[in-house]
Amino acid sequence: MAKYKVGDRVRVKSDLKNETQYGRDITTGDMISFAGKEVTIRTVTSAGSYKIEGNTWNWTDEMFEESIYKVGQELYSDDSVDYHKTVVEVTPTYVITKDSDDGSLNAYEINDDGGFSEDWSANTPLVEITLAEIAKLKGVDVNLIRVKD
Numbered sequence: 001m002a003k004y005k006v007g008d009r010v011r012v013k014s015d016l017k018n019e020t021q022y023g024r025d026i027t028t029g030d031m032i033s034f035a036g037k038e039v040t041i042r043t044v045t046s047a048g049s050y051k052i053e054g055n056t057w058n059w060t061d062e063m064f065e066e067s068i069y070k071v072g073q074e075l076y077s078d079d080s081v082d083y084h085k086t087v088v089e090v091t092p093t094y095v096i097t098k099d100s101d102d103g104s105l106n107a108y109e110i111n112d113d114g115g116f117s118e119d120w121s122a123n124t125p126l127v128e129i130t131l132a133e134i135a136k137l138k139g140v141d142v143n144l145i146r147v148k149d
Contacts (some may be wrong), residue, residue: 002044003061007132009091010064011038023060025049031057038091089136 004010014036020027024047034055043051049058073087075097085097088105096107 002048002050004041004044004050004064006041006044007136008041009038010041012036012059013063013065016063022062025058025060025063027063028057030055031059031063 012031012034016022016027016032016035018027018029018032034052039052039054041050042053045051045058049060051057052059071087071090075085075087084100085106086100087095088098089096094107094109096105098105
């Protein structure tokens with residue numbers, strides 16, 4: 001069974017090597033140009049490989065970086081900050097959480113080291129998210145968003 005689905009955004013391993021076997025497929029020179037970049041899954045093949053937007057080669061799970069955050073994962077406070085949040089969406093560049101107390105959604109950028117600050121107030125909420133991402137998160141079609149200051 002495939003780990004990712006059509007439309008998922010994943011990050012290609014930054015240390016992807018040319019002509020190297022990852023899972024059941026071997027990388028090509030064309031694939032190396034995507035190293036470290038965020039890409040979108042275009043197709044999932046019957047064999048469980050992937051096609052990504054902008055490239056025709058087969059990609060495997062082993063060619064993508066793992067996120068340390070998983071949907072449904074619960075995050076609890078430490079001594080300095082009191083919170084209880086549940087991860088509701090993860091991409092290679094941000095994580096969206098739902099606050100257990102008031103139900104509010106918060107999006108935080110993931111740091112270069114794969115984490116984000118334990119001090120939630122230090123994280124800057126994202127201001128860029130696609131309508132498709134919001135629709136997926138909310139489970140409804142979204143055509144328009146009004147932003148209030």
